Each structure stands twice: as structure tokens, then as C-alpha cells.
Amino acid sequence: MGAGHTRFGALDEGPRALLRAAVDGAFASVDRGAERAQVGEAFLATLGFGGWQIGNSSAVLGEEAGLAGAPTTRVENACASGGSALRAGVRALEEGRSDLVLVAGLEKMTDLRAPRRRYWLGVSGDTEWERLAGLTFAGVYGLIASAYSARFRSAREAMAEVASKNHENGRRNPNAHFQKAVTREEVLRAPRVAEPLGLLDCCPVSDGAAAVLLARPDRAREFTDTPVFIEGLGAGSDRLAVQERPDVTRFAATRRAAEAAFDDSRMGRSQVSFLEVHDCFTIAELLALEDLGFADPGGAVSMTLSGETRPSGRLPVNPDGGLKAKGHPIGATGVSQVYEIFLQLRAAAGDRQVPGAETALAHNVGGAGATATVSLFRRG
Amino acid sequence: MPGVEAGAVYVPGFVSEGRPVAGPDEDAFTLAATAWEGLPPLPAGAPSARTLHLVGSFPRMVDWGFAALLGHPVELVAHPAGLPGLSEALAQVEAASPDGPPQLLLGVQIPERSGPDSEPDLGVGAGAVALRFAAAGSLSRAERSLLREGPDVVSAAKVVLASRGVDPPGPTGHRGLSLGSIRPFVEAPVTAVSEGAYVPRARYLENLPSRWRLVAERCGHCGSLTFPARGVCRSCSAREGLSPHPLPRDGGTVAAVTTIGQGGQPTEFDLQVAALGEYAVALVELAPGVVSTLQVTDASPGEVRIGTRVATRLRRLYPMEGEWRYGRKALPLL
Numbered sequence: 001m002g003a004g005h006t007r008f009g010a011l012d013e014g015p016r017a018l019l020r021a022a023v024d025g026a027f028a029s030v031d032r033g034a035e036r037a038q039v040g041e042a043f044l045a046t047l048g049f050g051g052w053q054i055g056n057s058s059a060v061l062g063e064e065a066g067l068a069g070a071p072t073t074r075v076e077n078a079c080a081s082g083g084s085a086l087r088a089g090v091r092a093l094e095e096g097r098s099d100l101v102l103v104a105g106l107e108k109m110t111d112l113r114a115p116r117r118r119y120w121l122g123v124s125g126d127t128e129w130e131r132l133a134g135l136t137f138a139g140v141y142g143l144i145a146s147a148y149s150a151r152f153r154s155a156r157e158a159m160a161e162v163a164s165k166n167h168e169n170g171r172r173n174p175n176a177h178f179q180k181a182v183t184r185e186e187v188l189r190a191p192r193v194a195e196p197l198g199l200l201d202c203c204p205v206s207d208g209a210a211a212v213l214l215a216r217p218d219r220a221r222e223f224t225d226t227p228v229f230i231e232g233l234g235a236g237s238d239r240l241a242v243q244e245r246p247d248v249t250r251f252a253a254t255r256r257a258a259e260a261a262f263d264d265s266r267m268g269r270s271q272v273s274f275l276e277v278h279d280c281f282t283i284a285e286l287l288a289l290e291d292l293g294f295a296d297p298g299g300a301v302s303m304t305l306s307g308e309t310r311p312s313g314r315l316p317v318n319p320d321g322g323l324k325a326k327g328h329p330i331g332a333t334g335v336s337q338v339y340e341i342f343l344q345l346r347a348a349a350g351d352r353q354v355p356g357a358e359t360a361l362a363h364n365v366g367g368a369g370a371t372a373t374v375s376l377f378r379r380g
Numbered sequence: 381m382p383g384v385e386a387g388a389v390y391v392p393g394f395v396s397e398g399r400p401v402a403g404p405d406e407d408a409f410t411l412a413a414t415a416w417e418g419l420p421p422l423p424a425g426a427p428s429a430r431t432l433h434l435v436g437s438f439p440r441m442v443d444w445g446f447a448a449l450l451g452h453p454v455e456l457v458a459h460p461a462g463l464p465g466l467s468e469a470l471a472q473v474e475a476a477s478p479d480g481p482p483q484l485l486l487g488v489q490i491p492e493r494s495g496p497d498s499e500p501d502l503g504v505g506a507g508a509v510a511l512r513f514a515a516a517g518s519l520s521r522a523e524r525s526l527l528r529e530g531p532d533v534v535s536a537a538k539v540v541l542a543s544r545g546v547d548p549p550g551p552t553g554h555r556g557l558s559l560g561s562i563r564p565f566v567e568a569p570v571t572a573v574s575e576g577a578y579v580p581r582a583r584y585l586e587n588l589p590s591r592w593r594l595v596a597e598r599c600g601h602c603g604s605l606t607f608p609a610r611g612v613c614r615s616c617s618a619r620e621g622l623s624p625h626p627l628p629r630d631g632g633t634v635a636a637v638t639t640i641g642q643g644g645q646p647t648e649f650d651l652q653v654a655a656l657g658e659y660a661v662a663l664v665e666l667a668p669g670v671v672s673t674l675q676v677t678d679a680s681p682g683e684v685r686i687g688t689r690v691a692t693r694l695r696r697l698y699p700m701e702g703e704w705r706y707g708r709k710a711l712p713l714l
Contacts, residue, residue, distance in 0.1 A: 115647045122646050128579050128587060129608065132697055132707055133661050133673040134640055134649045142638030143663055143673075150636075150686045195639035195660075195681070243663055243671040244614065248636055 001223040002030040002213035003342040008327030009177040011207040015052060015108040019044075020064040022104060022209035022332075029342075031224040034213060036066045040098020043088045044074045045081035045105035046331030049120050050112045061104055065211075078124035079280060081105065082210070082334020083364030083373030087233050089214050099219070104211040105335030117205060124367040126241035138202055138281065140242055140368040142194030145283040148249045149196055152298035154305065156196055159282035160187035161304050163200050163324055166279060169311065170321025172352040177206045177327030187282075201282040206327030210335040212342065220380065227380035228345045231359070232265025234258060235373045242368055251369035254291035261361075261374040262293075269293055272376075273357040274316040274344065275309075276337035278365040279324045285309075285317065288363055292374065311354060319344065319352045334364035334373065345379040405652070405677055405695040408438045410706065411508035412486040413449055413694040417629060419510050428452060429484040429512065431476070433469040435459045435533055436488035436508075441703060446486075448588045449694070451595075454484075461489065466533050470524060473513050485511040487533040509533060578648075584705060589624070591707045592694060596670060598625040607670045630691045632664040632710065635671060637688075639681040648698035660684050664692070664710050678711040689713045 004025020006018050013021070027034055044061040048054040058072035075085040082105040089103040109117065122136035130140055149155040164184050170176035182200055190198035220227035236256025242248050262268070269292075277292070279285035286300035294315060295303050303309060309317035320326050320340040323333060341360040343349040362375045406414075412434075422428060432446055432454045439445075447454050457472065459465035466487060473483050488508040589595040590608035597606045599613035600621030606614045613622060640649075641658030652659070660676035662684055676684050677695055684690065690710040697705045 114643075115650065118643065118645075119647045128583065130673050131646050131648075132579065132705070134645055134652075134659060134675045135638075135661050135673065136640075136644060136646050138644045139638050139640050139661055142640075143636040143661070146638055146686065147636040147663075192639065192641055193644045195637075195641075197638075239614075241673070243673045246669070248663065 001215050001220050001227050002026040002028075002034065003211070003339040004029060005175055005210045005336060005339045006208050007175050008206045008208035008329060008332075008336070009204075010110040013207070014111075015106055015209075016060060016064050018108065018207065018209035019061055019104060019106050019211075022106075022211040023061075023065040023102065026102070026104075026211040026213050030213060031226070032222065034100060034223055038099040039065070039067050039070055039102050039213075040100065041089075041092045042067055042070055042072045042102040042104065043085040043092070044072065044331070045076075045085035045103070045335060046074060046107060047076060047078060047081060047120075047124065048074075049107050049109050049330060050116065051120075052108060061102075061106075065102060065104070067102070076331075077371045077373075078366035079278065079328070079330050079333060080364045080366030080371045080373055081331040082336070082338075083362065083375060084235065084334070084366075084371070086212070086230075086334065086338060086375060087235060087373060089212075090230060090233060093214050093216055099215065101214045102211060103214065103335060103338075104209065105329075105332035106209040107329035107331045108207050109205045109329060110207050121205070124370075126243075129241050129243060137368060138194040138197060141281040141283055142197045143242065144248050144287070144368070145196050145201075145281070148283060148286065151249065152301050154301050155283075155286070155298075156188070157184065158286055158301040158304040159197075159201055160184035162279060162282040162285045163187045165304075165310055166285075166318050166322040166324040166326075169319050169352060170325025172350075173320045173326055175208075176321040176325050177204050178321070178325040197281055197283065203280045203323040203328040206329045208327060208329035208332045208336070210332045210339045212335060212338050226346045228342050229378045229380055230375060231267055231378045232261040232263070232376040233373070234260025234262070234264060234375075235371070236260065237371050238369055240367070240370045245369075249287065249297070251287055251291045251365065251372060253369050253372035254288065254363065254365060254374070255293075257363075257372045257374040258292045261376050265376045267359060267376055267378070271359055272315070272361050273359045274319060274354045275361050275363065276320070276340055277317055277322070277361075277363040278333070278372075279318060279322040280328055280365070282324065284365065285322065285324075287369075288365075289317070292361065292363060311352065316354050319349070319354050334362070337362040337364065338375070338377075341377045345377060405697075405709070407696060407704070408436055408488040408508070409442060409445055410694050410696060412436075412438070412446075412488050412510070415488075415508035415510035416449070416484070416486060417693075419512055427481040429454065429482045431455045431457060431481075431483045433457045433459060433473065433483065433485040434487075435465040435469050435485065436461050438488065439704070444585075445706075448585075449592055451589065451593055462533060483513045485509075485513070487511075489533050578700065579705075581701070581703075594627040594629055594666060594672070594692065594708065596625045596627050596667075597622040605667060605670050607666070607672065627666040627670060629708075630713075632666045632672075632674075632690045632692065634684055634686055634688045634690060634710075635663045635665050637662040637676070637684055637686060641681075648700065651699065662690070662710055664690055666692075672708075674708060674710040676711065677709040684710070684712050 004022045044058040058074040062072040077084040089101040167182045187200040190200040234257040236253040238253040277288035289295040289300040344357045360377045364373045459469045597609040601618040602616040604615040660681040692708040695709045697707045
């Protein structure tokens with residue numbers, strides 16, 4: 001019943017100020033108001049990038065949110081920390097001891113020296129084998145993209161279209177890190193980072209925070225007339241190292257998470273109005289469409305190239321710009337997806353409003369598919 | 381039974397046209413390892429060598445490195461570099477008991493620079509030789525004199541091999557690199573420290589059977605292979621009945637490949653990128669369903685594609701906390 005969000009980008013604010021701003025925004029968005037004292041428990045999603053506060057960082061959330069004494073817990077599943085914290089928040093709410101549960105996500109990434117930043121960008125992959133071979137995540141997704149492109153025609157063009165579409169969407173999101181359109185040709189011509197992926201296939205390194213307030217469904221109307229309901233939650237995991245998976249072009253963790261979320265809900269895939277998927281690299285959006293069950297293997301190529309996933313298409317994907325254009329402050333990302341869904345399902349997304357949005361799916365991936373969460377939402 | 385078992389020689393060296401063909405990710409240890417891996421396999425049940433004569437200047441890690449590479453304890457006998465060391469080693473081989481297990485001799489030479497800015501002596505071959513003596517005392521006088529003819533360890537060994545009708549393999553190695561460009565990597569100080577996540581030395585050592593010798597585990601219950609070995613079957617979770625299963629070192633197929641450039645490398649590889657530029661990393665299928673992530677060496681990026689057949693060689697990976705870390709890399713089979 002409440003959601004807040006900072007700008008994403010290279011920001012002057014430090015981690016504490018970002019958390020405070022996102023939490024303040026979440027409280028301010030509650031139509032009939034909510035008291036800090038009503039929050040019985042809080043969860044902080046963060047990787048602790050750069051090491052500014054690796055241990056016990058959830059206490060910082062408690063301090064900045066003004067939750068004197070409430071239990072706080074950090075949830076860390078790399079880039080899927082946000083989605084995982086949402087699950088933890090729902091579980092805590094179901095326990096019945098809290099009126100409200102706060103779930104916040106945070107990452108401060110741009111204040112490090114470049115080498116240290118690069119070091120941290122790979123710490124959530126398999127350290128002993130992938131990293132020792134010289135890979136960061138761009139490299140791991142480069143391997144996946146090479147295998148996918150060898151199997152499916154026009155895959156490279158579809159990846160470029162993902163970047164172009166999400167940059168176009170990001171221009172309509174004032175919180176987005178990138179506000180600039182790019183053409184498919186520019187994406188294809190950009191300097192290579194991890195062949196076949198180029199600079200414009202990769203999400204940026206961003207600072208930012210997001211926060212949501214959860215209440216039990218039977219009490220939501222005490223806070224607002226237009227709540228957004230969580231319809232289903234699912235999560236899954238897979239082997240950490242890509243080399244140990246039978247097929248590198250499928251994320252089994254996403255597939256398991258999606259099955260679990262739809263099983264948990266009364267929704268079918270055909271009822272989903274739009275998707276927020278984890279597009280840390282352009283190839284990842286194609287994999288997501290397939291692993292979530294919205295396209296057959298290879299089918300994401302034509303689905304993307306035909307414009308079906310644009311805001312005007314049959315199934316809009318990442319109307320907020322996605323990780324690709326909005327930015328990817330690691331722990332904040334999964335919570336930021338929920339923020340976007342909160343706006344969209346309350347018809348408050350302004351220029352980027354998906355017409356008639358009734359339901360939505362959020363998909364959050366940790367690393368190169370080692371962990372994943374899928375959450376389903378419905379307009380109240 | 382000949383004195384020297386069909387030996388192997390590996391001569392990457394620096395060739396006289398001024399083109400470096402020794403990998404910049406190589407040193408005395410990796411050259412010797414490659415020469416040793418070039419020996420013909422021992423017949424089943426044959427005893428393996430327990431004594432290893434080293435001729436040349438090796439990094440300190442050989443104290444444990446060769447035992448890890450061979451997969452069993454081995455007594456190291458260090459000799460001076462060059463022909464004096466070779467003579468000394470041969471004398472000791474011949475003096476050993478004729479009933480003893482085979483003995484190994486690994487000789488390495490790398491051209492020295494007279495100063496930090498000078499070019500190495502391109503007239504001298506660089507590389508390594510591995511000789512396995514089936515039994516002590518059986519080296520012929522003629523062979524002994526051939527080995528001492530020089531002008532250097534590798535050339536002398538090549539002469540012996542030629543006299544037995546064994547063709548030493550020709551030079552192999554990097555293409556399209558200038559000598560100047562590789563120097564920073566070759567001579568980089570080994571002072572890098574971790575800036576965050578890293579593999580502690582103890583975990584690196586624990587993994588060496590899989591990392592250096594490509595040892596997988598075969599499950600006695602379900603028959604599937606697990607790589608890297610972890611003491612548990614990844615198919616049926618059995619913890620008993622697992623047996624070591626070496627994967628082929630010389631045959632793999634690229635299943636996926638990427639090229640890392642534009643600062644996309646982990647910081648451990650900064651020295652390498654500064655010296656050599658971008659590099660390729662591949663998922664290599666070593667056996668059906670068994671895949672390893674390997675950096676590609678001795679080839680320019682783009683040369684390796686999905687479907688390319690590759691071999692694997694032990695090379696230096698990156699410096700960490702005062703020592704080089706080693707592991708296998710892939711190189712295309714021509």
C-alpha cells in the first residue's frame with residue numbers, strides 16, 4: 001500500500017540518504033497515512049557493494065527509517081535480493097505480528113575506484129571457476145549470448161531491439177539513469193564488452209534505493225482505496241556456475257520460480273497485463289520471456305522484433321526502462337520493479353502508463369541465473 | 381629396452397625472426413608441465429616416477445607444484461641450470477638402482493635478459509624437455525655424449541630424440557604479438573592483493589586435482605561424472621563410491637565463447653590485458669556433459685568459435701598475494 005523510489009544514476013547521496021529518501025517516499029505515498037510505529041519488521045535487500053557495510057547493514061535501515069527497535073534483517077541473493085526480500089516480507093506479515101512490513105532495497109555503486117568496482121561486479125558469480133577464467137558477469141552473459149545466437153536466427157538483432165525499446169521506455173521515466181534513445185544500429189556498433197555483447201547491451205552501474213510497505217490484504221483498505229495485491233510468489237535456484245548446467249540458454253531457477261508463482265496464484269499467463277523482467281544484459285530479457293513461459297525456446301526473438309513487448313504491444317515488457325535503461329543498483333532492483341508495478345496498477349505511471357493494466361509479473365534474477373524470484377500482482 | 385623412454389620435447393622458445401612464440405602466460409613451471417604432459421602415457425600398472433630431477437631455474441612453488449601435477453608424492457632433486465646441471469642430473473640417474481622405479485628429468489631454459497630494458501637473446505632456444513628413464517643406468521655412452529653436446533639443455537635433448545628417430549614437435553605459440561608488448565606481463569611484479577572476493581590459497585590448493593589435472597569424479601551408483609570434483613555426485617547426491625576420473629587433456633569442443641575487452645575483465649587480469657589486450661573465454665565440453673570454463677591462449681580472439689576443437693595446457697592465470705596462480709587454458713587444435 002505504499003512505495004517510494006529515488007532517482008537511479010551516479011548520485012551524490014550516500015547509502016543512508018538514499019535509504020531515507022526511498023522510505024520517506026513509501027510512507028508519503030500511503031493515501032490515508034501510516035505511522036512508523038506500525039512497522040513490525042523490516043527487510044533490507046543489498047549486496048553491500050564495495051564493502052561500505054557488509055555485515056549488519058539492516059540496522060542502518062532501521063535507523064534511517066525511524067523504526068526504533070523493530071527487528072531488521074538483510075536479505076542477500078545478489079541481484080535477486082529485492083525479490084527475495086519481498087518474499088521474506090510477505091512471510092513476516094503472514095506471521096501476524098506486524099501491521100506493516102517494510103521492504104527496502106539499496107545499492108551504492110559509483111563511489112568506488114574503477115578497479116574496486118570491477119572487482120565487486122563479479123563477486124556473485126562462481127568465483128573459483130568462472131572468475132579464475134577471466135569472467136565477470138558481462139563475460140558469463142556473453143557466453144550465454146554466443147550459445148543462444150548460434151542456435152536461433154536474428155538473435156543479435158533482437159538483443160539490439162531490447163536495448164532500443166528499453167532506452168525508449170526509460171526516456172519516459174524521470175527516475176531512470178539513461179534518458180537517451182538509442183537505435184538498434186547504435187547498439188550493434190557500440191564497443192564490444194564481452195562478444196557478442198557491446199556496451200549498449202549492458203545495464204549501467206547505478207546508485208539508488210526503493211522501498212515498499214506491505215499490509216495484510218484484509219487490512220489494506222485501512223490505508224488506501226487502491227491497494228495492489230500480491231497474487232503469487234515463487235522462487236528457485238540453480239547451480240552457481242554456468243559450466244555445471246545442462247543448457248546455458250535456459251535459466252532453470254526462473255522456470256521453477258515462475259511455475260511456483262503461478263501455482264500460488266489464481267492467475268494464468270494469458271491474464272498478465274505487463275512484465276517487469278530482469279534485463280541486466282539484453283540477452284537476459286530474451287531468456288526471461290522464454291523461461292517465464294511467454295515464448296517457446298527461440299520464440300523471444302520474433303516476439304521482440306515484432307514489437308509485441310513495446311508499450312503499445314500485446315505484452316509490454318519493462319515499461320520503466322528495465323535494468324538496461326533505468327539502472328541496476330543491485331539490491332534495489334527487485335524492489336524497484338514492485339514500485340513500478342505499484343504505480344502502473346494504480347494508473348499513476350503518467351507518460352508511461354500501460355493502458356488498462358490489471359495485473360503484472362516481476363522477475364528478479366541473482367547473478368547469471370543462480371537464484372530467481374517471480375511475483376504476481378493484481379490491481380485492488 | 382632403450383635407456384631413455386621415448387621422451388618429449390616442447391620448444392615454444394623465442395625464434396630468431398624476432399617473433400616471440402613462448403606464451404607470455406608461461407614460466408619454467410608451465411613449460412616443464414607441458415613437456416611432461418607430452419610424454420607417452422605409462423602402460424597400465426607400470427610404476428610411476430618417484431624421483432624428479434629438475435634442471436633450470438624454477439619458481440619456489442615447485443616444492444609442492446610437481447607433486448600436485450603428477451598426482452602423487454615425488455622426491456625433487458634440484459640441479460643447476462644449463463648443461464652443468466644436466467650432466468649432474470644424468471650422473472645421478474645412472475647411479476641409481478637399476479631395479480628402482482622410473483626417474484623423470486625435467487629441464488627448462490628461458491633466455492635471460494642482460495638488463496631490464498634489453499631484449500632476450502633470440503639466438504638461444506627456450507623451452508622445456510621431459511625425459512623418462514625406464515630404468516637407471518641404461519643410458520648409452522653415445523646418448524650421454526649427445527646430451528652433453530649442447531649448446532643448451534633443450535637443443536641437446538632434441539639431438540638425443542632425433543638419434544632415436546623421434547621427431548621433436550616444432551615451435552608453437554602466440555601469433556601476432558610483438559616481443560615488446562609481452563614484456564610487462566612477463567616481468568610484472570607479483571604483488572597484487574585481493575580487493576574483495578577472492579579464492580584463498582587453501583581453496584586453490586584443494587581444487588588442484590580438478591584444476592590442473594582435470595580430475596572428475598565418477599559415481600559408482602549412477603555412473604555420472606561430476607566436475608569439478610566435490611566429494612558428492614551432482615546427479616544422485618551419493619557421497620560414497622566416487623572414484624577419480626581424469627578427463628582428456630587434449631580433446632575438448634567449444635560450446636560457447638566470448639571475448640573480454642573494454643575493461644570487462646576481473647581486476648586479477650588487469651596485468652594481462654595491459655600487456656596483451658583482449659582475450660577469449662570459452663565453455664569447453666571435455667567429455668559428454670562435462671564442461672569447464674577456460675580462458676583461451678595461444679590464439680587471437682575470434683580464432684576460436686563454437687565447435688572449435690581445443691586442447692588444454694597448464695598456464696599462469698594471475699598473480700595473487702605473492703605468487704602466481706596456475707590453471708588450465710584452452711588452445712585451438714590446428
